[in-house]
Amino acid sequence: MNRQIGRLFGFFVLLFAVLIAATSWSSVLGARGLQDNPHNRRPLLQAERIPRGLILARDGTKLAINHRVGGGETLRYFRSYPTGSLFSHAVGYSFVSRGDAGLEKSFNRELTGQENEFKSLVDQLGGGTKEGDDLHTTLDPNAQRTAISALGGQRGSIVALDPSSGAIRVMYSYPNYDPNQIPNHYQQLNSDPSSPLFNRATQARYPPGSSFKVVTAAAALDSHRYTPDSLISGQNNKIISGVPLQNDGGANFGTISLTDGLTHSVNTVFGEVGEKLGKDTMYKYMSRFGFGSRLGLDLPSGEITPSGVFKGQRLLGSGDAVDIGRVAIGQERLQVTPLQMALVAAAVGNGGTLMEPRLVDRVVASDGTVRETFNPKVRSQVMSGGSASALAQMMSKVVQEGTGTASALSGIQVAGKTGTAEVAGGTSNQAWFIAFAPVDHPRVAIAATVERTSGQGGTVAAPIAKQVMETLLHG
Amino acid sequence: MSARNRELFGLLPVSLLVTAGFTAVLITRSRDINKVTITYGAIFLGACVFGHIFIRARLPDADPYLFPLCALLAAFGLVEIYRISPHRALGQAVWFGIGLALFCATILFLRDLRSLERYRYTIAAVGIGILLAPRLPGVGRVTNGAYLGVGIGPVQFQPTEFSKLAIIIFLASYLSETRDVLVRGRLLRLSLKHFGPMLVVWVLAMLMLVVIRDLGSAIMFFGGFLALLYVATSRMSLVLAGTALFAGGAAYLAQHVPHVHDRVESWLHPFKPSLVDGKAYQVAQGVFAQADGGLFGRGFGQSLLEITKGHPIIPAAHTDLIFAVIVNELGLFGGAAIIVIALIFVARGFKTATLATDGFAKLLATGLTAVFALQVFVIVGGVTRVIPLTGVTLPFVSYGGSSLVANFILLALLLMVSDRARRDPAAARGGLV
Numbered sequence: 068m069n070r071q072i073g074r075l076f077g078f079f080v081l082l083f084a085v086l087i088a089a090t091s092w093s094s095v096l097g098a099r100g101l102q103d104n105p106h107n108r109r110p111l112l113q114a115e116r117i118p119r120g121l122i123l124a125r126d127g128t129k130l131a132i133n134h135r136v137g138g139g140e141t142l143r144y145f146r147s148y149p150t151g152s153l154f155s156h157a158v159g160y161s162f163v164s165r166g167d168a169g170l171e172k173s174f175n176r177e178l179t180g181q182e183n184e185f186k187s188l189v190d191q192l193g194g195g196t197k198e199g200d201d202l203h204t205t206l207d208p209n210a211q212r213t214a215i216s217a218l219g220g221q222r223g224s225i226v227a228l229d230p231s232s233g234a235i236r237v238m239y240s241y242p243n244y245d246p247n248q249i250p251n252h253y254q255q256l257n258s259d260p261s262s263p264l265f266n267r268a269t270q271a272r273y274p275p276g277s278s279f280k281v282v283t284a285a286a287a288l289d290s291h292r293y294t295p296d297s298l299i300s301g302q303n304n305k306i307i308s309g310v311p312l313q314n315d316g317g318a319n320f321g322t323i324s325l326t327d328g329l330t331h332s333v334n335t336v337f338g339e340v341g342e343k344l345g346k347d348t349m350y351k352y353m354s355r356f357g358f359g360s361r362l363g364l365d366l367p368s369g370e371i372t373p374s375g376v377f378k379g380q381r382l383l384g385s386g387d388a389v390d391i392g393r394v395a396i397g398q399e400r401l402q403v404t405p406l407q408m409a410l411v412a413a414a415v416g417n418g419g420t421l422m423e424p425r426l427v428d429r430v431v432a433s434d435g436t437v438r439e440t441f442n443p444k445v446r447s448q449v450m451s452g453g454s455a456s457a458l459a460q461m462m463s464k465v466v467q468e469g470t471g472t473a474s475a476l477s478g479i480q481v482a483g484k485t486g487t488a489e490v491a492g493g494t495s496n497q498a499w500f501i502a503f504a505p506v507d508h509p510r511v512a513i514a515a516t517v518e519r520t521s522g523q524g525g526t527v528a529a530p531i532a533k534q535v536m537e538t539l540l541h542g
Numbered sequence: 543m544s545a546r547n548r549e550l551f552g553l554l555p556v557s558l559l560v561t562a563g564f565t566a567v568l569i570t571r572s573r574d575i576n577k578v579t580i581t582y583g584a585i586f587l588g589a590c591v592f593g594h595i596f597i598r599a600r601l602p603d604a605d606p607y608l609f610p611l612c613a614l615l616a617a618f619g620l621v622e623i624y625r626i627s628p629h630r631a632l633g634q635a636v637w638f639g640i641g642l643a644l645f646c647a648t649i650l651f652l653r654d655l656r657s658l659e660r661y662r663y664t665i666a667a668v669g670i671g672i673l674l675a676p677r678l679p680g681v682g683r684v685t686n687g688a689y690l691g692v693g694i695g696p697v698q699f700q701p702t703e704f705s706k707l708a709i710i711i712f713l714a715s716y717l718s719e720t721r722d723v724l725v726r727g728r729l730l731r732l733s734l735k736h737f738g739p740m741l742v743v744w745v746l747a748m749l750m751l752v753v754i755r756d757l758g759s760a761i762m763f764f765g766g767f768l769a770l771l772y773v774a775t776s777r778m779s780l781v782l783a784g785t786a787l788f789a790g791g792a793a794y795l796a797q798h799v800p801h802v803h804d805r806v807e808s809w810l811h812p813f814k815p816s817l818v819d820g821k822a823y824q825v826a827q828g829v830f831a832q833a834d835g836g837l838f839g840r841g842f843g844q845s846l847l848e849i850t851k852g853h854p855i856i857p858a859a860h861t862d863l864i865f866a867v868i869v870n871e872l873g874l875f876g877g878a879a880i881i882v883i884a885l886i887f888v889a890r891g892f893k894t895a896t897l898a899t900d901g902f903a904k905l906l907a908t909g910l911t912a913v914f915a916l917q918v919f920v921i922v923g924g925v926t927r928v929i930p931l932t933g934v935t936l937p938f939v940s941y942g943g944s945s946l947v948a949n950f951i952l953l954a955l956l957l958m959v960s961d962r963a964r965r966d967p968a969a970a971r972g973g974l975v
Contacts, residue, residue, distance in 0.1 A: 068773050068774070068776075068901075068904055068905075068908075069896040070776075071772055071773040071776050072773055072892050072895050072896050072904075072908055073892075073896070074772075075769055075772060075773060075892065075908070075912065076888065076889060076892045079885070079888055079912075079915045079919075080885065082915070082919050083881055083882075083884070083885045083888075083915075083918075083919070085923070085928055086881050086918075086919065086922045086923060086926065086928065087877075087878050087881055087882075089922075089923065089926035089927065089928045090832065090869060090874060090877040090878060090881070090922070090926050091874055091878075092926070093829045093832040093833060093869070093926050093927070094832045094833060094835045094836060094837070094869050094873060094874040094877065095836060095837055095874050097833070098832075098833040098834075098836060099833075101829055101830055101832075101833035102830075102833050102834070104813060104830070106813055106815075106818045106819070106826060107826075107830045107833070108855075109830050109831070109833075109834055109846060109855070110834075112846055112855070113834070113846055116846070141848055
């Protein structure tokens with residue numbers, strides 16, 4: 068019988084090997100899949116036991132803090148947002164029951180202190196508590212408050228940044244929400260037809276109207292095909308791409324300079340310029356400005372929409388059938404985010420160099436050690452310094468004597484461009500104003516837009532941009 | 543080194559594990575734990591030394607590894623139970639003492655294993671009787687839909703733990719006597735003599751599925767029987783026929799006995815939305831806990847057990863799912879350690895069987911070892927999703943008096959076989975094969 072006992076033992080060795088293999092699968096090999104399983108609440112509950120890092124504004128205002136609940140084995144931390152809806156879309160939220168959004172999502176690793184594997188191992192051995200790192204953002208609460216009161220409950224968005232560093236100072240989107248209400252009112256907020264959870268600053272696809280003429284002007288100057296003084300016919304109903312194009316209000320201009328064309332936002336002038344430059348040149352400059360890509364902003368990529376010419380959800384390239392003459396004046400199927408238009412102004416203001424936009428300046432550990440600093444980063448050289456300063460002068464005239472006079476600041480030279488796109492079959496407008504100031508050494512670039520207004524870019528959006536710039540420049 | 547000194551030496555890692563484990567848990571949970579509770583560890587270690595001295599006196603030639611291996615498993619269990627709920631650790635330490643007392647009593651009063659053979663029918667009848675007791679009105683207790691418990695007043699016990707011993711004793715005795723008949727004759731001429739006993743045990747296993755509704759226990763009992771049948775007759779064909787019969791019957795009943803059906807569904811589709819927070823909750827949480835452990839685990843005392851005070855994330859963490867908690871805290875290495883320790887125990891058990899000189903002792907050691915191994919397989923396999931999860935304990939590790947006491951008796955019987963077999967090495971070498 069001993070031989071049979073030996074074989075029986077062999078059989079059990081096999082069975083136990085299967086057990087070790089299965090344990091390896093559930094603990095190591097298949098662990099990632101199990102950790103990511105949507106039914107597995109363990110990683111979230113685990114995360115609740117770690118005090119998340121704080122999120123701070125540029126002036127030190129606390130935008131996200133923690134509340135302690137329970138103690139010992141069941142100690143948990145809950146997020147709370149002392150400034151409520153002030154920075155709802157940029158900061159986002161983080162709740163075990165509802166997931167996360169905004170910086171809370173894109174910097175989750177840093178906020179939960181996971182960025183340092185060695186540190187957490189040491190913590191584990193010492194049995195110490197793990198703590199998240201703090202985020203110091205570039206956001207300016209004062210300017211944000213100005214933006215809120217300036218938009219005054221109209222639907223729309225305002226984005227303002229420092230053109231030399233890409234640091235975003237204002238990111239406002241209305242309707243907004245109070246992140247403290249997410250745990251109890253998520254369903255309601257999510258199904259609200261006014262989409263308060265939607266970050267219009269980075270996700271909305273609006274027609275840019277004439278504000279896009281700044282992009283066309285940049286392409287015209289930097290390709291050396293035009294100068295600010297080049298003369299172009301501003302006649303109404305000029306044939307562009309085989310179809311007559313109207314000027315605003317059917318105004319008829321004679322042969323005028325490119326500068327005057329921008330000052331008075333003459334469609335037929337820029338339609339012709341776009342058509343003459345051609346699709347390839349226009350697309351080259353658009354892509355240098357950031358069109359067609361998700362931009363490098365440090366929000367979750369799912370919360371950033373690219374700008375460009377769309378057919379449904381598909382971005383059209385230079386190989387597709389596109390009426391470039393009408394793209395050049397911000398019509399056709401061109402759709403843009405407020406962030407993209409703020410970057411257009413920023414690139415011109417920063418001597419043609421587009422900086423990567425960012426919301427976070429540095430990550431700091433609870434003991435004060437700086438873990439990571441995000442230095443200003445060049446995204447692209449859109450145009451030469453010469454082209455940029457020529458364009459800046461052209462945009463200054465828009466504010467001095469053109470469509471954008473409502474944005475003029477006393478004692479500070481502002482360069483800007485208005486935009487008014489007809490929406491809803493021409494019954495209402497998408498009003499735009501993009502600008503930077505001071506012209507000779509810009510410290511702020513801005514895009515302000517208002518949805519479905521009866522006003523124009525110059526009457527509705529320009530005064531809003533003016534107030535926010537004033538706060539940012541005078542502090 | 544003499545066998546007994548080796549045994550004493552083997553208790554060293556046990557004391558290290560208990561000391562280190564209790565210290566680690568104390569450090570991480572110092573707020574909740576009274577310093578007095580560390581005495582549970584001392585009770586346990588004292589009991590281990592006492593067990594060793596008793597074996598030294600009564601079974602001086604027995605295998606030196608079996609007892610320290612069980613103590614090591616129990617130490618893992620005690621530390622984890624201490625970590626899961628300190629007051630249960632006291633119960634476990636006390637039950638370890640009671641188990642040890644019954645271990646000594648078995649060795650003192652049984653004296654000669656052969657006396658078991660005389661009462662084999664009585665033992666079998668009692669074994670089957672208590673197995674059915676959970677279905678009796680008044681004393682039966684239902685756990686998760688299976689009839690696994692018997693309760694008389696405040697005292698509860700799990701009859702399967704004792705029943706497995708009774709049935710192995712009966713089968714070892716029965717097969718050692720009839721194996722000659724079973725071995726003889728061509729299998730083609732099927733007779734009731736060959737298949738009669740198998741059919742009886744098969745019907746019994748199927749009844750277990752229907753009556754107590756526990757697939758794990760049925761696998762344990764029928765697997766133990768097949769192991770004995772194979773060793774006794776060397777007829778693989780009988781084993782294959784038995785496996786086919788069992789698989790067929792179990793597959794049929796899994797469709798028709800609701801509770802067994804649920805267990806199979808939870809095993810196959812634990813993350814199905816309709817099951818994951820209901821019937822498959824335990825299975826799903828078990829593997830999630832293991833996934834959280836990784837290679838080295840979160841460390842003693844670091845596993846997440848409660849969502850809020852009094853709401854455990856893993857149900858039955860101290861009994862059925864203790865293996866998942868061990869993997870969570872000690873990682874793949876800790877889990878593999880448990881499996882390897884159990885496997886070494888199995889190796890020593892079969893070694894004891896090969897050394898035994900008479901047929902009954904040989905089959906008894908084989909059967910007890912096989913049923914121990916199967917029990918480990920059924921519960922660890924259930925937690926790791928090799929087979930459906932069922933309510934059996936991890937021997938010596940899980941919390942529970944019945945399990946500890948029954949497994950201590952199993953250990954006592956194995957050590958008795960071993961002591962007799964090794965006392966006369968000459969007999970062992972020339973012994974009955």
